[in-house]
Amino acid sequence: xxxxxxxxxxxxxxxxxxxxxxxxxxxxxxxxxxxxxxxxxxxxxxxxxxxxxxxxxxxxxxxxxxxxxxxxxxxxxxxxxxxxxxxxxxxxxxxxxxxxxxxxxxxxxxxxxxxxxxxxxxxxxxxxxxxxxxxxxxxxxxxxxxxxxxxxxxxxxxxxxxxxxxxxxxxxxxxxxxxxxxxxxxxxxxxxxxxxxxxxxxxxxxxxxxxxxxxxxxxxxxxxxxxxxxxxxxxxxxxxxxxxxxxxxxxxxxxxxxxxx
Amino acid sequence: xxxxxxxxxxxxxxxxxxxxxxxxxxxxxxxxxxxxxxxxxxxxxxxxxxxxxxxxxxxxxxxxxxxxxxxxxxxxxxxxxxxxxxxxxxxxxxxxxxxxxxxxxxxxxxxxxxxxxxxxxxxxxxxxxxxxxxxxxxxxxxxxxxxxxxxxxxxxxxxxxxxx
Numbered sequence: 001x002x003x004x005x006x007x008x009x010x011x012x013x014x015x016x017x018x019x020x021x022x023x024x025x026x027x028x029x030x031x032x033x034x035x036x037x038x039x040x041x042x043x044x045x046x047x048x049x050x051x052x053x054x055x056x057x058x059x060x061x062x063x064x065x066x067x068x069x070x071x072x073x074x075x076x077x078x079x080x081x082x083x084x085x086x087x088x089x090x091x092x093x094x095x096x097x098x099x100x101x102x103x104x105x106x107x108x109x110x111x112x113x114x115x116x117x118x119x120x121x122x123x124x125x126x127x128x129x130x131x132x133x134x135x136x137x138x139x140x141x142x143x144x145x146x147x148x149x150x151x152x153x154x155x156x157x158x159x160x161x162x163x164x165x166x167x168x169x170x171x172x173x174x175x176x177x178x179x180x181x182x183x184x185x186x187x188x189x190x191x192x193x194x195x196x197x198x199x200x201x202x203x204x205x206x207x208x209x210x211x212x213x214x215x216x217x218x219x220x221x222x223x224x225x226x227x228x229x230x231x232x233x234x235x236x237x238x239x240x241x242x243x244x245x246x247x248x249x250x251x252x253x254x255x256x257x258x259x260x261x
Numbered sequence: 262x263x264x265x266x267x268x269x270x271x272x273x274x275x276x277x278x279x280x281x282x283x284x285x286x287x288x289x290x291x292x293x294x295x296x297x298x299x300x301x302x303x304x305x306x307x308x309x310x311x312x313x314x315x316x317x318x319x320x321x322x323x324x325x326x327x328x329x330x331x332x333x334x335x336x337x338x339x340x341x342x343x344x345x346x347x348x349x350x351x352x353x354x355x356x357x358x359x360x361x362x363x364x365x366x367x368x369x370x371x372x373x374x375x376x377x378x379x380x381x382x383x384x385x386x387x388x389x390x391x392x393x394x395x396x397x398x399x400x401x402x403x404x405x406x407x408x409x410x411x412x413x414x415x416x417x418x419x420x421x422x423x424x425x
Contacts, residue, residue, distance in 0.1 A: 014263040027273035035278035055301040090291030126275040
């Protein structure tokens, strides 16, 4: 779409464009297409939850869906943290649902309306970094709050031989500190790569149809299109898996902070 | 890659809007709506558990009632059996007693009858001796013309009859 005639830039979909200028304390906090999609995610999540608030004794379909998701997050926390994990359900649920719906929102076919294109909030490093910091910060706060300086014993696993005491804590510390980066990068890279791949394949389809030689659409466009259907389904799976991985790792890290191994 | 090339221009806006949106999600949805949904799930689970417990209690009660009913039935049957056997035993005893009494009466009567019979026989025999002695005296007088005293005739008849 962007760029010179006929060229499809697979990176254009990640472009942030200001929709309304806004400056607070010298910072440019303009309302952008990214902000718009965050608001859409909030609206969709609120609508989803609102539909499950009937609180019937025998749940309907919608209430069943909402209760299924909350029960899923609840189970994840109680199985990885234990009964104390109930306290962290709101946080993990918010992370999981925000990432899940943001991922799906980026897959919505809004592009059929001319001039509109979907934006994947979670394909931005700034967003995933903040989410990872929220997850990691919770672990740090809970860990030091509950155990004080004893939290550092996390870096000395049980049964470490004395002659490895100089090495193991170093490795443990490193693996602990790398968690926020792996959390942020995993989600960012998975979403970006998937969307680039889909856009490149879509470019093959369109450029093939526009080609002058008659054999090109048959050889390029149709196989690309068929492949794209599969890739799209795979991407939908990745959307759910990435949200699940983020939530699961967060609950495992919270388990470290609560139970110290 | 706009995510990196735009990062310096957009990070403030991204952080700002993400914190607003995520804060709203965390506080209004995570802490506002989620607990209500969990509360209704818990209430349902509790209700199901309570109903199951009540059903289990009712079943135990029914089992108990069935057991005690069976016990009652057995006791009643045993009692009836005992009563009927007692009645049978009593009836048999009564019958024996009546039989014995009747036996005794009958044997007294038989003894009396036998006594009367033997008396009558003795009387008849005595009568026959007298007649026979008379007849013997008559026959002797007619045949031989000899005079036989009645005492002689009676001893002769007695001797013959006791031999005969």
